Amino acid sequence: MGFALVRVMRRLLLTTACLFPATAGAQPPADADPALGPWFRSLLVPGTSISCCSVTDCRATEYRIEADHYEALIGGSWLVVPPDKILQRTDNPTGHAVVCWTPQRGILCFVRATES
Numbered sequence: 001m002g003f004a005l006v007r008v009m010r011r012l013l014l015t016t017a018c019l020f021p022a023t024a025g026a027q028p029p030a031d032a033d034p035a036l037g038p039w040f041r042s043l044l045v046p047g048t049s050i051s052c053c054s055v056t057d058c059r060a061t062e063y064r065i066e067a068d069h070y071e072a073l074i075g076g077s078w079l080v081v082p083p084d085k086i087l088q089r090t091d092n093p094t095g096h097a098v099v100c101w102t103p104q105r106g107i108l109c110f111v112r113a114t115e116s
Contacts, residue, residue, distance in 0.1 A: 039093055043100065043109050046084055052100040052109035060096035063112070072099040072110060081110045090114065 043052040052058060062073040063081070070081040081099070085107050092098065092114045100109040 036093060039091070040098075043087060043089075043098075043111065045108055046087060052087075057102055057108065058098055058100040060094055061099040063097040063099075063110075070110065070112075072097065072101075072107065074099060074101055074107075079107060081107055085110050087111045 040053055040058050041051060043058065044050060045052055064071050064078070066078075069083065070086065071078040072081050073079075079101075087109055089111050092111050095114065097113045098109075098111040099107060101107050
């Protein structure tokens, strides 16, 4: 009986997390440009039709190239960008690299800065 109750509770917590994915304090950056909303919503996880981001998941970021891969600066740490998460977009209107990331799922999408 105890094991069954634990499974039910886990399922309930998972369902609740899926229904309410954003936390109450989750907000776009203070300097967010609402005109960029459609572009951010157009970002799709590579190979899927799933959006990369919500208003809280995607941010401008610093990035660097190390050996044969990209790294993005997230929360003060350099994280390796998985090659299958790099979007081959040339229409980045932000002027900066953009990373879509959540603590639970890691890097969802990465868009390089537009090269001049």
